[in-house]
Amino acid sequence: MKQKINFYSGPSILPKQVIEQAQASIENFENTGLSILEISHRSKEFVAVMEGARALAKELMGLGDNYEVLYMQGGASSQFYMIPYNFLLAGQTGVYIDTGTWANGALEQAKLFGNVHIAASSKNENYNHIPKQLDIPGEAAYLHLTTNNTIFGTQYHFTENPKKHFGIDYPLFADMSSDILSRKMDFSAFDLIYAGAQKNIGTSGATLIAFRKELLQKQRKPLPAMLDYAVQAANQSMKNTPASFSVYVSYLTLQWIKEQRLEKIEAQNNRKAQTLYDAIDASSLFKGTVAKEDRSLMNVCFVIGDAALEKKFSELATENGIVGIEGHRSVGGFRASIYNAMPQSGVDTLVQLMEEFERISG
Amino acid sequence: MKQKINFYSGPSILPKQVIEQAQASIENFENTGLSILEISHRSKEFVAVMEGARALAKELMGLGDNYEVLYMQGGASSQFYMIPYNFLLAGQTGVYIDTGTWANGALEQAKLFGNVHIAASSKNENYNHIPKQLDIPGEAAYLHLTTNNTIFGTQYHFTENPKKHFGIDYPLFADMSSDILSRKMDFSAFDLIYAGAQKNIGTSGATLIAFRKELLQKQRKPLPAMLDYAVQAANQSMKNTPASFSVYVSYLTLQWIKEQRLEKIEAQNNRKAQTLYDAIDASSLFKGTVAKEDRSLMNVCFVIGDAALEKKFSELATENGIVGIEGHRSVGGFRASIYNAMPQSGVDTLVQLMEEFERISG
Numbered sequence: 001m002k003q004k005i006n007f008y009s010g011p012s013i014l015p016k017q018v019i020e021q022a023q024a025s026i027e028n029f030e031n032t033g034l035s036i037l038e039i040s041h042r043s044k045e046f047v048a049v050m051e052g053a054r055a056l057a058k059e060l061m062g063l064g065d066n067y068e069v070l071y072m073q074g075g076a077s078s079q080f081y082m083i084p085y086n087f088l089l090a091g092q093t094g095v096y097i098d099t100g101t102w103a104n105g106a107l108e109q110a111k112l113f114g115n116v117h118i119a120a121s122s123k124n125e126n127y128n129h130i131p132k133q134l135d136i137p138g139e140a141a142y143l144h145l146t147t148n149n150t151i152f153g154t155q156y157h158f159t160e161n162p163k164k165h166f167g168i169d170y171p172l173f174a175d176m177s178s179d180i181l182s183r184k185m186d187f188s189a190f191d192l193i194y195a196g197a198q199k200n201i202g203t204s205g206a207t208l209i210a211f212r213k214e215l216l217q218k219q220r221k222p223l224p225a226m227l228d229y230a231v232q233a234a235n236q237s238m239k240n241t242p243a244s245f246s247v248y249v250s251y252l253t254l255q256w257i258k259e260q261r262l263e264k265i266e267a268q269n270n271r272k273a274q275t276l277y278d279a280i281d282a283s284s285l286f287k288g289t290v291a292k293e294d295r296s297l298m299n300v301c302f303v304i305g306d307a308a309l310e311k312k313f314s315e316l317a318t319e320n321g322i323v324g325i326e327g328h329r330s331v332g333g334f335r336a337s338i339y340n341a342m343p344q345s346g347v348d349t350l351v352q353l354m355e356e357f358e359r360i361s362g
Numbered sequence: 363m364k365q366k367i368n369f370y371s372g373p374s375i376l377p378k379q380v381i382e383q384a385q386a387s388i389e390n391f392e393n394t395g396l397s398i399l400e401i402s403h404r405s406k407e408f409v410a411v412m413e414g415a416r417a418l419a420k421e422l423m424g425l426g427d428n429y430e431v432l433y434m435q436g437g438a439s440s441q442f443y444m445i446p447y448n449f450l451l452a453g454q455t456g457v458y459i460d461t462g463t464w465a466n467g468a469l470e471q472a473k474l475f476g477n478v479h480i481a482a483s484s485k486n487e488n489y490n491h492i493p494k495q496l497d498i499p500g501e502a503a504y505l506h507l508t509t510n511n512t513i514f515g516t517q518y519h520f521t522e523n524p525k526k527h528f529g530i531d532y533p534l535f536a537d538m539s540s541d542i543l544s545r546k547m548d549f550s551a552f553d554l555i556y557a558g559a560q561k562n563i564g565t566s567g568a569t570l571i572a573f574r575k576e577l578l579q580k581q582r583k584p585l586p587a588m589l590d591y592a593v594q595a596a597n598q599s600m601k602n603t604p605a606s607f608s609v610y611v612s613y614l615t616l617q618w619i620k621e622q623r624l625e626k627i628e629a630q631n632n633r634k635a636q637t638l639y640d641a642i643d644a645s646s647l648f649k650g651t652v653a654k655e656d657r658s659l660m661n662v663c664f665v666i667g668d669a670a671l672e673k674k675f676s677e678l679a680t681e682n683g684i685v686g687i688e689g690h691r692s693v694g695g696f697r698a699s700i701y702n703a704m705p706q707s708g709v710d711t712l713v714q715l716m717e718e719f720e721r722i723s724g
Binding site: 012026073 | 368370371384394400467470601
């Protein structure tokens with residue numbers, strides 16, 4: 001069977017080493033004689049996984065002990081409502097920048113709990129850029145943004161501290177589901193960060209949350225225990241049985257990131273994106289869909305703009321072992337998700353196919 | 363290495379066949395050339411897993427098309443608040459029977475949303491029995507019970523339709539986390555059933571929910587999308603990325619149950635429990651902790667009542683490959699969880715050790 005090249009947007013490509021370790025632990029986890037799937041979350045072996053994963057995520061993000069790092073269930077979409085449930089009291093305002101389907105999903109959920117102020121939206125342009133003109137209030141409970149928009153292929157590229165950039169002195173929250181730990185950054189510039197694990201830091205079922213502990217001091221209302229960040233923190237992410245295997249796979253992926261070094265991963269990610277965007281810019285057939293300055297290094301969206309040709313290229317890609325480059329229905333065309341685990345060779349193969357296709361279709 | 367005998371209360375023993383299939387799919391899932399961990403939840407291969415698991419759960423429970431069967435995240439503990447959030451409007455009353463730590467956890471969460479009426483509680487007797495004297499109101503939003511109390515080792519053994527038993531004509535909801543699909547029963551006698559998968563139907567990360575569709579007709583308030591059963595149902599459990607591997611392992615486990623036949627599993631479960639309780643009753647050293655008529659067929663709790671002897675027996679068990687029989691701290695002593703996948707031979711080994719220990723300690 002031809003080797004597959006996996007451009008899925010998530011769940012998505014994982015390092016080979018992670019898959020092999022996960023597979024071995026399904027048979028015999030840490031020499032316990034038991035599968036990782038059948039050991040108690042209260043066993044010392046699993047507690048070490050949970051504690052190790054939380055500590056390593058904190059280390060890789062360079063966060064200090066003033067941050068709490070937790071694993072939860074329910075995906076980033078569950079953070080959409082948990083954030084306002086915890087931090088947006090009635091009468092308070094949450095500020096949102098509407099840069100895509102998920103950013104919009106987050107602000108819609110906040111409306112159930114308090115006031116929502118939309119600082120800017122690129123919705124009317126099908127989210128093809130990150131809005132630059134912002135209406136940012138002087139006071140608010142928090143500002144929420146999505147650092148990378150998986151569906152539309154845009155990403156924030158801050159050149160200064162983001163709170164300074166936005167001119168705010170209140171908390172800054174970010175959904176980093178599709179670009180967390182794909183580049184070096186000052187994670188402590190954010191007061192709360194969350195990310196579904198299934199793109200750069202594992203498989204589905206685990207959600208990473210990091211937040212400044214002082215956020216818990218804010219006046220809060222009575223919450224269901226499972227939805228209360230303070231309760232989850234007090235129970236070290238084990239208020240109830242966690243999605244143990246998903247946390248384990250995330251831990252393995254974080255270990256791989258540490259071994260590779262984030263600097264090197266960032267350089268590789270830059271080069272992969274450059275290769276693909278250069279090919280798009282050099283092509284008279286393939287066209288990028290977003291503003292150049294906002295291009296995502298993770299999700300590269302491009303179209304031909306001719307349904308018959310797009311179908312043909314799709315078929316050629318499939319024949320050549322490429323999986324998952326169909327664009328989201330909101331954009332059409334193609335989307336190559338080139339997360340940390342995607343090697344340069346995968347992108348090179350895609351680019352060669354694009355060039356070949358342009359020759360034969362030209 | 364000595365073969366391990368896994369008595370963990372959850373995550374817990376899985377059929378060997380399930381572990382082998384899961385392991386194979388981590389390398390190459392359904393001949394896609396990709397790991398199950400890295401395929402999109404929107405791929406046709408994974409959609410078939412989700413649809414297959416939901417359909418098979420419905421089939422094994424003998425539920426008709428008037429039931430919705432979903433997989434969600436967050437464990438049974440998330441259902442503790444989702445149920446009242448969806449179905450307990452302000453001013454309405456939810457009736458709860460307080461038979462253990464989790465039953466109590468469920469009623470505590472309901473207090474955030476409406477009135478809670480505790481029909482009975484065995485809390486003052488450390489939940490060593492299922493209360494028989496009940497104060498059941500004539501009208502309520504629902505009655506909630508826990509069919510099997512994992513920590514304390516008690517279980518409902520209904521001899522008639524449970525709604526008839528309780529004399530109610532309003533909805534009956536049940537947490538079946540630790541005994542779902544361990545015995546044949548009329549699941550349609552319940553209007554809503556939920557269960558964490560990590561005992562009898564898979565590993566952690568997946569939660570099964572089945573409910574009568576007509577429940578969604580009831581007057582409901584605006585809810586976060588992720589917490590709204592109607593939204594989850596309309597999206598076939600894929601409102602967002604599910605815990606895909608956990609759903610897959612549950613599907614494999616349900617397939618195993620179907621192959622084994624539930625009648626046969628029930629007979630084996632009865633025999634395993636009988637073997638262990640007979641040994642306890644015949645012993646002058648080991649004592650059962652709960653009322654005989656309420657004994658759980660899933661979690662068998664017993665003590666010696668002498669800390670030094672209990673420590674010695676624990677050591678003997680460990681030397682003989684037994685894992686996970688320490689009792690929960692609320693009860694002490696021992697708890698042998700003997701879910702579907704535990705073979706009779708595992709129980710026989712434990713009983714032999716108990717008898718040997720009684721001889722040498724006698």
